[in-house]
Amino acid sequence: MQKYRSTLDRFDMKLLQLVQVSNRTPQHVLAEEVGLSAPAIARRLQKLREQGVIQKDMAIIDAAAVGRPLTIIVQVTVEDESFALLDEIKERFRRCEQILHCHYVTGGTDFVLIVNVRDMEEYTQFTRTQFFELGNVKSFQTYVSMECIKANEGIPLDLE
């Protein structure tokens, strides 16, 4: 196991800024923009991936193009906030493929979900399963997205 530089320098930050916009840019192009050689870029990227700074490399797919055009934001309030039951519902949400994002939050409700479905029928079925049948949901509020203003933006990285 190799030992790592623990802090990210300005080269790393610039690199992250570039790859979170497009991770298929050739290394020699990144190299030129960052101001290092291509092998240096390769080694830094490898470390950033090993360290988990880069968590994954994914293609972003147009949900409508694959027949799943509906995005729905849901606020969920649970009935029982005991650790065991909270862990249970977190695990349930984690496993549910239709939930694309899920946060456990403060502020009058317990969870916020971003859900992707084919149509309202699938959403109805989703709520039935996740909120009624599987239990521990006191109430939920549904917000249907009429328009996606933006999605999957990268973290803003000011070159510190």
Place this chain on the structure above:
Amino acid sequence: MQKYRSTLDRFDMKLLQLVQVSNRTPQHVLAEEVGLSAPAIARRLQKLREQGVIQKDMAIIDAAAVGRPLTIIVQVTVEDESFALLDEIKERFRRCEQILHCHYVTGGTDFVLIVNVRDMEEYTQFTRTQFFELGNVKSFQTYVSMECIKANEGIPLDLE
């Protein structure tokens, strides 16, 4: 300009399923899993990108690792829903780098935002600018994420 197969067949679906998990998998590996040759995979990927089915290819970065650990979900209600002012505020949100996701929604509020900030001070400043100074915001409600259960999951693609 080339003419395209307009529908996605099961090869495309399988391919999308794979690249939305990891878009750096070598084409010969994808080829084997999908059941086509490597050049066929390459040509399909190119078309999917040109068609916009694959919208972008990005590295997902650990927000905490780059010093921006706070995720905040905000519900925004506007004062004036006239087209012009609505377009204005959409454009404002689109341009704001701290807003990672933004949906215009039905259901008792107008927008849902997912915001990334370094700390509460930055969030306070964000609300001041976006919600008070720039106008047309009647009210907003803040939900601070205590725990990210999941994020940036791919669209569920059942091989139809």
Place this chain on the structure above:
DNA sequence: CAATCAAATGCAAGATTCTTGCATCGAGAC
């Protein structure tokens, strides 16, 4: 301030991956 050591760098060669030309295949039109 020089000496030392570990980590990072650039270069160049080698390995892998991607792209392209071409002949062939297959489904639909006529």
Place this chain on the structure above:
DNA sequence: GTCTCGATGCAAGAATCTTGCATTTGATTG
């Protein structure tokens, strides 16, 4: 049946990525 057009696989060529090695850089120590 035959024609046409798009898609395919193979193989060669092009581009990209990785690795070994000598050198440089930077922090630490004496």
